[in-house]
Amino acid sequence: MNDVAEAVTRAHHGEWARVVATLARRFGDLDIAEEAAAEAFATAVERWPADGVPPCPGAWLTTTAVRKAIDRIRRESKRDDKHREARIVHGDTPAEPLGAVDDDRLRLLFTCCHPALAPEARLALTLRLVGGLTVPEIARAFLVAEGAVGQRITRAKAKIKAARIPYRMPSAEDLPERVSGVLAVLYLVFNEGYLATGPGTGPVRQDLTAEAIRLTRLVRALLPDDGEVTGLLALMLLTEARRTARVSASGELVALDEQDRGAWDADLIAEGHRLVRERLTAAAAGVAPGRYQVLAAINAVHTSARDMRDTDWSQVLALYDRLVRLDPSPVVALNRAVAVAELDGPEVALALVDRLAEPLAGYHAYHATRADLLRRLGRSRQSRAAYDRAVELAGNTAEIAWLTRRRDRLG
CATH class of the missing domain: 1.25.40.10 (Tetratricopeptide repeat domain)
Structure with a gap:
């Protein structure tokens, strides 16, 4: 039973967003997508202990979720347009073009980051549907009550329906106006993996940090000249480089001043430093760095020091002084x-x-x-x-x- 529970948990971490993305694109309704995905995972909890874990858990979950969605559509409405959407699943209608992004999860991320939605609602909705974070995890990320997060998600869905925002991938020309929202989601997903807050999870969730890095690399391939995209990728790489040294064998957090710096990933650090230098060159040419670029520069200072005592704290403070002007938040x-x-x-x-x-x-x-x-x-x-x-x-x-x-x- 424990093995099955672990398999379901592992599948949820890896497959939730992909299943939701698939259903949202096919049926054009986030409520249906999320609820059908939840029903599919609930069915897995019931059936996998008796039937065994399927060879391809992701495909099993997607197929089950699609059937759940079709059943719900047929129960709740007999409108022709809903049936036409359902028939897309069976190949009766050609699928819509994928647009500028061919990654299913990233496509849904850009789609959900519609400028018509308020920033807080947009972030909460996207973290839930694309990041796969729970409402309590999102609440801790925002330092707000869980009820407030639930309201934001509800309002975002209502706005999508009221404004008839289409579930389609924006064109390449639309990406720049949405990328800041996408980066904010990826940053918060990475942070949840870097220091997981959910009960019953490990202290570090590599599935989240790895996926955030993968998606940020894809965004950089789409927008190679965007300094904040490069800055966020550098920040993630320099942070991820320290992962293996951050938790002891006994399961205790290891503070930066106590970490074995020889255990840090030298390749990730080298790549992160290269990206930071690239942005410093741009800054020297008159392009002012943004929040993620400054955060990456701070991490570059820390990962350049051979020992905590060698840290250039004057430079760190100067960078924080710049960051405060960009982001005057209490956490900064x-x-x-x-x-x-x-x-x-x-x-x-x-x-x-x-x-x-x-x-x-x-x-x-x-x-x-x-x-x-x-x-x-x-x-x-x-x-x-x-x-x-x-x-x-x-x-x-x-x-x-x-x-x-x-x-x-x-x-």
């Missing part, structure tokens, strides 16, 4: 404070962190950062309380183990 301000601590000391940094108490009250990394600064200042009792709050809010098992150990070492 929190990360900047970490660099300030290395240059000006923990007391100066703590004053900056304490200003973020209200917007980041529910963010575990805020309390973890504050706990470390208090520890460095010798304020053990307050540090312990901050670690307790960080452990309470953290959703990643490896991170909880790391925070707990650091708290218990306070004495």
Whole structure:
């Protein structure tokens, strides 16, 4: 039974978005696509323990989901247009052209990132349907309540129906106006894989990070001159390069200053550095870097240092100063404070962190950062309380183990 459950979970991670993309394209209805996909996975949970895991789980899920969709269409409506859409599955009607993108998942991603949708709703909908993230995972990514995410997804679907937004791949000319939304989705999907927050998952979800990198490479092939696409790819590669060193054999997170840098992937680092240099050359020519390019440059500084003590913190802080102007969010301000601590000391940094108490009250990394600064200042009792709050809010098992150990070492 455990093997079957693992197979279903593995199939969900790898096949959810592809199944939804296939059904959305064929039936032109996101509600039908998502619900039929969910029914197919539920059927797998029921049948695979008795029948065994099929040789091609993805094909089995797609076929089952298509049948579920057709059954629902026939139950709910006998309108001719719905039946014509259903007959596409059986080959009675030729499929529509694929457009500028021939990857099924990326095509749905660009389709969902329609400019008529509000940015927050667009992101939530696309993360759910294309990224395959759950509503709780999306809520943690946005630092908002789960109910708010559900409302955003509902509003996005309602807008699509009301505005009669077609489920078709935009043309090549439409891609530039949609690419920022696509990059935002890919960035959040990668982050969920980099430090998974869902219960019952491993601390790192390589399926998500690998897929985000694959899709970003495809976007770069479509838009090779877009600096932010290149910047995001560089950021992902430099982050992914450290994956094997980020979790210990005992399942505990390994902080950057404790990682074995010899275990980092040298090829990914070299590729990431090359992409960062490419964007620096463009910046020297007068093309101002965007958010992802600056984040990639920060990671390039970290991955260039042979040891934590060799890190050029002055350069890191200068880059964060630039990033704050592009993205004046509390999370960026929190990360900047970490660099300030290395240059000006923990007391100066703590004053900056304490200003973020209200917007980041529910963010575990805020309390973890504050706990470390208090520890460095010798304020053990307050540090312990901050670690307790960080452990309470953290959703990643490896991170909880790391925070707990650091708290218990306070004495």
